[in-house]
Amino acid sequence: MSTLEMIEAAADRLRGHIRETPLLTSPFLDDLAGRRVLVKPECLQHTGSFKFRGAWSAISALNAQDRQRGVIAYSSGNHAQGVALAAARHGISSVIIMPSDAPQLKIDNTRALGGEVVLYDRANESREEIGESLATERGLTLIRPYDEPQVIAGQGTTGLELVRQAAEMGVKQGDVLVCCGGGGLTSGIALALEGHAPGLRARPCEPEGFDDVKRSLASGQIQANAETAGNICDAILTPQPGQITFPILSRLCGPGLSVTEEEAMRAMALAFLRLKIVLEPGGAVSLASALFRKEKIEGDAVIVVASGGNVDPEVFGKALEFLT
Amino acid sequence: MSTLEMIEAAADRLRGHIRETPLLTSPFLDDLAGRRVLVKPECLQHTGSFKFRGAWSAISALNAQDRQRGVIAYSSGNHAQGVALAAARHGISSVIIMPSDAPQLKIDNTRALGGEVVLYDRANESREEIGESLATERGLTLIRPYDEPQVIAGQGTTGLELVRQAAEMGVKQGDVLVCCGGGGLTSGIALALEGHAPGLRARPCEPEGFDDVKRSLASGQIQANAETAGNICDAILTPQPGQITFPILSRLCGPGLSVTEEEAMRAMALAFLRLKIVLEPGGAVSLASALFRKEKIEGDAVIVVASGGNVDPEVFGKALEFLT
Numbered sequence: 001m002s003t004l005e006m007i008e009a010a011a012d013r014l015r016g017h018i019r020e021t022p023l024l025t026s027p028f029l030d031d032l033a034g035r036r037v038l039v040k041p042e043c044l045q046h047t048g049s050f051k052f053r054g055a056w057s058a059i060s061a062l063n064a065q066d067r068q069r070g071v072i073a074y075s076s077g078n079h080a081q082g083v084a085l086a087a088a089r090h091g092i093s094s095v096i097i098m099p100s101d102a103p104q105l106k107i108d109n110t111r112a113l114g115g116e117v118v119l120y121d122r123a124n125e126s127r128e129e130i131g132e133s134l135a136t137e138r139g140l141t142l143i144r145p146y147d148e149p150q151v152i153a154g155q156g157t158t159g160l161e162l163v164r165q166a167a168e169m170g171v172k173q174g175d176v177l178v179c180c181g182g183g184g185l186t187s188g189i190a191l192a193l194e195g196h197a198p199g200l201r202a203r204p205c206e207p208e209g210f211d212d213v214k215r216s217l218a219s220g221q222i223q224a225n226a227e228t229a230g231n232i233c234d235a236i237l238t239p240q241p242g243q244i245t246f247p248i249l250s251r252l253c254g255p256g257l258s259v260t261e262e263e264a265m266r267a268m269a270l271a272f273l274r275l276k277i278v279l280e281p282g283g284a285v286s287l288a289s290a291l292f293r294k295e296k297i298e299g300d301a302v303i304v305v306a307s308g309g310n311v312d313p314e315v316f317g318k319a320l321e322f323l324t
Numbered sequence: 325m326s327t328l329e330m331i332e333a334a335a336d337r338l339r340g341h342i343r344e345t346p347l348l349t350s351p352f353l354d355d356l357a358g359r360r361v362l363v364k365p366e367c368l369q370h371t372g373s374f375k376f377r378g379a380w381s382a383i384s385a386l387n388a389q390d391r392q393r394g395v396i397a398y399s400s401g402n403h404a405q406g407v408a409l410a411a412a413r414h415g416i417s418s419v420i421i422m423p424s425d426a427p428q429l430k431i432d433n434t435r436a437l438g439g440e441v442v443l444y445d446r447a448n449e450s451r452e453e454i455g456e457s458l459a460t461e462r463g464l465t466l467i468r469p470y471d472e473p474q475v476i477a478g479q480g481t482t483g484l485e486l487v488r489q490a491a492e493m494g495v496k497q498g499d500v501l502v503c504c505g506g507g508g509l510t511s512g513i514a515l516a517l518e519g520h521a522p523g524l525r526a527r528p529c530e531p532e533g534f535d536d537v538k539r540s541l542a543s544g545q546i547q548a549n550a551e552t553a554g555n556i557c558d559a560i561l562t563p564q565p566g567q568i569t570f571p572i573l574s575r576l577c578g579p580g581l582s583v584t585e586e587e588a589m590r591a592m593a594l595a596f597l598r599l600k601i602v603l604e605p606g607g608a609v610s611l612a613s614a615l616f617r618k619e620k621i622e623g624d625a626v627i628v629v630a631s632g633g634n635v636d637p638e639v640f641g642k643a644l645e646f647l648t
Binding site for chain 2: 022028041043044313316320324
């Protein structure tokens with residue numbers, strides 16, 4: 001359903017609206033990883049994560065009439081901000097359903113980016129019921145965070161960029177490590193690599209204990225996480241791989257990798273010190289895998305997709321303590 | 325002596341060796357500044373600051389015989405790392421003269437990047453004497469940090485990039501705020517703007533109390549700082565504008581701007597929160613000027629050159645406290 005052609009069409013629609021993030025390097029990281037490390041910092045994307053790509057792709061793919069009525073999304077995190085800004089820049093409204101106990105900063109940010117935030121009580125209300133009622137009443141289109149072909153196509157544009165940028169740096173073989181929640185980014189990149197870089201292979205990276213994708217790939221069947229909360233990598237904690245993303249991941253990806261919370265934090269600290277970028281824990285598991293699972297990686301070079309940087313200053317301060 | 329043609333020639337020599345840094349934006353910063361803010365994050369440049377550009381330019385401009393003998397620089401900071409890495413990538417040796425009380429991390433970094441670090445005792449030795457003796461003995465070429473035409477030309481390539489990038493974003497008029505120490509970056513950018521963007525005007529930004537360039541521009545004569553230490557913006561504390569840079573600054577720049585240490589730290593915090601980049605205090609005075617001296621800036625858009633990100637985690641942690 002999601003194909004290379006859809007990714008290329010998404011890239012056309014995204015041109016001039018998303019930021020082409022560079023590929024960063026540091027000789028110090030190369031030394032630690034035992035090979036060249038090329039980092040694609042999607043924390044520098046609009047709204048601080050790759051999610052803006054998928055949101056723009058999905059909204060721009062709607063027919064004019066549907067688009068004009070507006071969109072709706074469930075999210076307390078990066079997808080919320082991506083959808084809110086992409087909708088605002090299309091001149092349409094967005095409704096973002098968030099739990100009432102979400103951090104005030106995320107609620108404020110989503111509103112400031114143009115989203116109409118509707119809060120619900122996690123304990124007593126169903127976000128799906130609230131969302132469906134609003135969607136029906138106002139004719140809103142639901143933008144799913146990952147199990148949505150046009151969202152996957154948008155995230156896949158990250159792959160098109162990195163293939164070209166890595167080739168300019170002489171890298172055409174190796175593993176591409178991707179922070180993986182529901183698998184939208186990883187599956188989109190895997191499709192782009194299949195079409196344009198047969199020597200590159202996508203590999204999902206997850207927190208230990210929340211490695212549903214890794215286990216699903218190993219067993220060949222969708223496996224769920226026991227929990228979906230209780231890890232610092234909150235941005236990439238999802239119940240299980242998507243119905244649309246999993247077959248793509250299964251067909252195209254190498255084995256999954258997983259890292260500890262401390263390793264994710266150490267990777268954040270090294271990204272601060274050596275690349276001068278801000279990563280959130282869930283956006284750093286790919287770099288952590290490159291640095292701390294190097295024996296499980298093949299090739300002279302590794303490409304790392306660092307997916308986001310929306311982290312509270314307190315958590316970032318804790319990561320920096322690993323440098324002292 | 326430094327001209328647009330020299331900058332364009334430097335850009336040719338730098339192509340494929342330096343990183344083209346993007347122009348970053350955030351609607352939140354636009355709101356704070358009261359106009360569009362376009363940030364060029366040279367913290368993402370190799371070695372964490374723009375200094376790598378000038379170092380590469382100067383080394384690549386040497387004749388083959390001189391280059392082969394190696395280069396020498398006096399610096400405990402960003403220029404040291406830029407020269408060390410640029411020399412190593414040219415396959416030549418570099419000697420970096422640093423005070424023995426420089427932070428161990430900076431000494432280690434400079435060595436790791438390929439520099440031969442020679443330490444001197446600030447109290448009892450003259451770095452110039454040590455340097456001249458080594459230079460004579462080994463035939464090394466001195467790479468000055470700013471008062472050197474090929475260094476200015478290299479820094480000016482930042483200006484060529486931002487002119488093109490800003491035009492793609494529809495910005496051809498306005499102030500270009502540049503963190504300013506000895507004036508190498510500011511004068512190089514000013515020359516690039518003169519040639520390619522007559523609607524853009526460079527303006528040097530400094531820490532209050534160390535605003536030698538601002539005062540020199542106002543008086544039309546070179547003015548010195550009373551002190552060259554004792555401010556958190558250590559990377560841009562210099563005794564006075566250069567003999568080569570000042571006439572360029574005087575001819576081409578708008579009035580200087582100056583900010584407090586606290587404003588520089590607040591700008592670092594906002595760059596963390598809104599752009600996901602790491603700035604050092606001296607690399608943030610331009611953003612601080614855009615945000616906190618907005619009444620002194622003209623136009624609907626402002627371009628900010630954020631010059632470096634080599635900051636200790638402790639100092640960065642203090643900046644983040646402004647967010648809580």
